[in-house]
Amino acid sequence: MQAGFAFSKLADRLTSLTDLTSEDLDLLAEMPSAIAHVGAHQALLRRHDETDRCCLLLQGYLSWHIANGQDGQITAIHVPGDIPDLHTLYQPHAEGNLVALGSAVVALVPHSFFRELSARSAAMSRALLLMLLADLAIQRDWTLNLGSRDALTRVAHLICEITERLQAVGLARDLSLASPFTQSDLAAACGISPVHANRTIQELRRRKLLRWHGKTMTIVDWPGLVRLAEFDPAYLRIRPSTNRVRPPQGQTVSTGVAVA
Amino acid sequence: MQAGFAFSKLADRLTSLTDLTSEDLDLLAEMPSAIAHVGAHQALLRRHDETDRCCLLLQGYLSWHIANGQDGQITAIHVPGDIPDLHTLYQPHAEGNLVALGSAVVALVPHSFFRELSARSAAMSRALLLMLLADLAIQRDWTLNLGSRDALTRVAHLICEITERLQAVGLARDLSLASPFTQSDLAAACGISPVHANRTIQELRRRKLLRWHGKTMTIVDWPGLVRLAEFDPAYLRIRPSTNRVRPPQGQTVSTGVAVA
DNA sequence: CGATCTGTTGACTGTTATCAACTCCGGTGG
DNA sequence: CCACCGGAGTTGATAACAGTCAACAGATCG
Numbered sequence: 307m308q309a310g311f312a313f314s315k316l317a318d319r320l321t322s323l324t325d326l327t328s329e330d331l332d333l334l335a336e337m338p339s340a341i342a343h344v345g346a347h348q349a350l351l352r353r354h355d356e357t358d359r360c361c362l363l364l365q366g367y368l369s370w371h372i373a374n375g376q377d378g379q380i381t382a383i384h385v386p387g388d389i390p391d392l393h394t395l396y397q398p399h400a401e402g403n404l405v406a407l408g409s410a411v412v413a414l415v416p417h418s419f420f421r422e423l424s425a426r427s428a429a430m431s432r433a434l435l436l437m438l439l440a441d442l443a444i445q446r447d448w449t450l451n452l453g454s455r456d457a458l459t460r461v462a463h464l465i466c467e468i469t470e471r472l473q474a475v476g477l478a479r480d481l482s483l484a485s486p487f488t489q490s491d492l493a494a495a496c497g498i499s500p501v502h503a504n505r506t507i508q509e510l511r512r513r514k515l516l517r518w519h520g521k522t523m524t525i526v527d528w529p530g531l532v533r534l535a536e537f538d539p540a541y542l543r544i545r546p547s548t549n550r551v552r553p554p555q556g557q558t559v560s561t562g563v564a565v566a
Numbered sequence: 567m568q569a570g571f572a573f574s575k576l577a578d579r580l581t582s583l584t585d586l587t588s589e590d591l592d593l594l595a596e597m598p599s600a601i602a603h604v605g606a607h608q609a610l611l612r613r614h615d616e617t618d619r620c621c622l623l624l625q626g627y628l629s630w631h632i633a634n635g636q637d638g639q640i641t642a643i644h645v646p647g648d649i650p651d652l653h654t655l656y657q658p659h660a661e662g663n664l665v666a667l668g669s670a671v672v673a674l675v676p677h678s679f680f681r682e683l684s685a686r687s688a689a690m691s692r693a694l695l696l697m698l699l700a701d702l703a704i705q706r707d708w709t710l711n712l713g714s715r716d717a718l719t720r721v722a723h724l725i726c727e728i729t730e731r732l733q734a735v736g737l738a739r740d741l742s743l744a745s746p747f748t749q750s751d752l753a754a755a756c757g758i759s760p761v762h763a764n765r766t767i768q769e770l771r772r773r774k775l776l777r778w779h780g781k782t783m784t785i786v787d788w789p790g791l792v793r794l795a796e797f798d799p800a801y802l803r804i805r806p807s808t809n810r811v812r813p814p815q816g817q818t819v820s821t822g823v824a825v826a
Numbered sequence: 827c828g829a830t831c832t833g834t835t836g837a838c839t840g841t842t843a844t845c846a847a848c849t850c851c852g853g854t855g856g
Numbered sequence: 857c858c859a860c861c862g863g864a865g866t867t868g869a870t871a872a873c874a875g876t877c878a879a880c881a882g883a884t885c886g
Contacts, residue, residue, distance in 0.1 A: 372710050374796070376843095379714040381706045393699050396692070401703060401801055432656070438698065439653050443661060445705035446641045450632050452712035453757030454639040457842070488864065497713030499843050504866065536634070541661055636875095717874070748832065759875050764834065780883095 312339045312413040315364055315475055319387030322474040322544045323436040330429045339413035344406040346486065351391060351404035358398065359416045360389050366410025367487060371494070372402040380495040382445065383407065385468065387475040392437055395420055408486020408521070436543075443541045452497050455536075457506045460496045462535035465516065467542070469525060474544040485523035572599045572673035575624055575735055579647030582734040582804050583696045590689050599673035604666040606746065611651060611664040618658065619676045620649050626670025627747060630662040631754070640755040642705065643667065645728065647735040652697055655680055668746020668781070696803075703801045712757050715796075720756045721766045722795035725776065727802070729785060734804040745783035 313334035320326055339362070344350060350361050350368070361368065368390050370382040381402060384390040390404055395417050424431035444467070451463050472478035493503035510516050515531045517524045525531055573594035580586055599622065604610060610621050610628070621628065628650050630642040641662060644650040650664055655677050684691035704727070711723050732738035753763035770776050775791045777784045785791055 370706070374710060375714045379710050381709040381713075393702065396695060397699055397803065401706065435656060435695075438702065439657060442653065442698065442702045442705060445702060445709060446630070446661065448709045449641040449705060449712060450634060450639050452709060453641070453755075454635045490864080495713075500864095501844080501866085502842055504864095505842095508866085543657065750832080760832095761834090761876080762874055764832095765874095768834085 312341065312362065312364060313337050315387040316362055316389070318475040319437070320430075320433045322387075322547070323440060324429070324433050324545075326429055326433060330427050330433075333423055333427055333430060337413075337415055337419055339415045342412050342414055344410050344412065346408050347405060349403045349405050350412065351400045353400055353402055355400045356398045357391065357394050357400065358418075359414050360391050360394065360420065361404065362413040362415055363388050363390065364411045364413055366484070367407040368410060368412070369405050369407050369491070369495070370402040371405045377490060377494050377500065379497065380491065381448070382441070383464075383468065383495060385471045385475065386477065389437060392420075392434065392441075407491050408484070440543060443543065447541050457496065457498045457502055458509055459535055460498070461492065461503065461506045462510065462515070462531055463537055464492070464496060465523070465525070466532055466535045466537035466539075469528075470537075470539045470542055470544065474542070474547070481525040481528055483523050483525075484521060485518060486521045572601065572622065572624060572675075573597050575647040576622055576649070578735040579697070580690075580693045582647075582807070583700060584689070584693050584805075586689055586693060590687050590693075593683055593687055593690060597673075597675055597679055599675045602672050602674055604670050604672065606668050607665055609663045609665050610672065611660045613660055613662055615660045616658045617651065617654050617660065618678075619674050620651050620654065620680065621664065622673040622675055623648050623650065624671045624673055626744070627667040628670055628672070629665050629667050629751070629755070631665045632662040637750060637754050637760065639757065640751065641708070642701070643724075643728065643755060645731045645735065646737065649675075649697060652680075652694065652701075667751050668744070700803060703803065707801050717756065717758045717762055717766045718769055719795050720758070721752065721763065722770065722775070722791055723797055724752070724756060725783070725785070726792055726795045726797035726799075729788075730797075730799045730802055730804065734802070734807070741785040741788055743783050743785075744781060745778055746781045 316337075317326075317331050317334055321331075341364070342350075344366075351357060353372075363384050363386050365386055368384045368388075369380045370390065372379050372381055382390070391400065394400065398417075420434065424434060447467070451460050455463060469478050469481065469483060472483055477483065489503045489507060490500040492507070493500040496503065498506070507518060510531075511518070513527075513530070513534075515525070515527045515534065517526055531537075576597075577586075577591050577594055581591075601624075602610075611617060613632075623644055623646050625646055628644045628648075629640045630650065632639050632641055642650065651660065654660065658677075680694065684694060707727070711720050715723060729738050729741065729743060732743055737743065749763045749767060750760040752767075753760040756763065758766070767778060770791075771778070773787075773790070773794075775785070775787045775794065777786055791797075
């Protein structure tokens with residue numbers, strides 16, 4: 307219903323986390339935003355910057371990148387519908403560089419909008435909090451991934467996670483996803499060297515788990531990839547995609563239970 | 567002023583994050599809590615458990631532990647004043663096992679208390695949110711640590727972090743801290759094998775950076791350890807410890823500026 | 827005072843990093 | 857149109873780091 311507008315992806319993401327009424331979602335229509343296109347490896351925010359707006363990712367990927375060692379470390383990857391810097395609402399200070407992986411499109415939304423949104427709807431306030439908690443759960447999972455898996459399963463797990471998160475906002479439904487990031491980006495996210503990332507991807511190809519040519523990755527054997535990665539999507543807390551939007555409060559829906 | 571009560575450590579922790587008035591802190595005095603002693607490697611919460619209370623850590627260390635590979639992975643370590651499962655207020659579901667490292671003392675506090683606290687004081691609500699954001703920032707740093715440092719600097723960095731967090735709640739002021747955890751615990755947190763953890767600690771001892779005998783660790787050369795670990799405590803967002811508690815609203819204090 | 831957990835050591839193996847060279851591709855300017 | 861350029865991907869050789877196995881020492885606790 308809101309296709310084409312900046313808030314559409316955000317609505318998808320929020321309803322993937324919690325029940326929202328269409329009244330709640332209508333509040334998003336008032337979202338003031340400036341659309342910005344950002345090129346590969348370009349930064350939207352740098353370490354120690356202070357900001358008074360958030361970046362709602364509409365298309366592509368954003369990452370938090372921290373310079374350390376040879377190639378630095380990517381500590382988080384965000385997909386469309388995410389607000390990577392939502393926490394700056396409360397701590398306006400950036401702890402790393404917010405960098406695009408490949409080219410991306412974002413909507414710049416003033417903090418004030420989210421503050422008013424929270425004030426006007428308790429459900430939306432809760433939904434934003436759930437986005438932060440989802441980031442925390444994902445970050446825990448990255449800790450697990452980097453701490454206890456070898457390169458092959460690490461890369462496989464990351465690909466599974468990104469695929470699942472894309473699907474939550476209606477992308478990659480055919481197990482085919484945009485992959486504008488470089489092998490070095492992938493290496494920086496998995497804590498391995500670029501050379502080893504290359505060999506790892508070759509191994510995944512050799513096992514006929516995925517194809518990755520150009521800027522598109524296709525997962526050939528999803529169950530096989532999930533098995534290799536020991537991937538359990540429970541931590542993402544994404545709900546099944548049917549019937550996510552509830553009717554406005556006041557209306558009731560027959561549950562089919564109270565028949566008599 | 568509130569020494570001996572369960573909320574004292576929580577008050578220390580919250581005021582390390584943000585300004586709170588003594589009125590705000592007085593609300594904590596009404597905290598209903600049951601004190602529980604938990605033994606080494608005992609679990610307070612298991613994966614997939616649902617809960618309606620939080621564990622406020624008073625003494626010792628708690629960790630989130632996930633079974634994976636040989637020894638599993640510790641994804642987080644908490645120090646006194648922390649509420650490791652604060653997020654269960656919004657997602658009552660545990661994603662890992664909440665396990666004591668060494669013996670610990672916790673206060674079990676019903677979710678309802680924190681909900682009422684949030685409703686009664688916006689500042690306290692914000693302070694609790696900042697605790698969650700601090701957990702997120704720490705988790706990001708663990709990702710950086712595991713992804714881009716070798717065993718020696720990884721272990722050094724973790725020890726620096728724990729020391730700094732302890733100091734924020736008035737512990738380890740003399741750079742001497744309780745270390746009831748085993749070398750295998752440390753290994754599980756740093757994503758290395760127990761044998762290698764042992765050799766790493768020996769190397770830290772050999773370099774005269776720390777001593778660790780029995781259940782006490784003493785940092786011999788703090789600047790040296792910080793340098794080795796490339797440790798920058800900024801991400802912890804701990805404020806300087808002087809004059810943290812503001813007078814109640816309504817009162818004013820001479821700032822020494824408006825002399826007229 | 828024996829059982830068990832933790833810490834320590836040595837030898838060996840395996841994974842991943844590093845270095846350096848080369849290819850391939852897309853873009854750009856002559 | 858083609859030559860050139862730079863970034864990305866690929867390959868092989870070697871080195872560094874960390875894992876595994878196995879044995880033993882020391883501590884702790886019933």
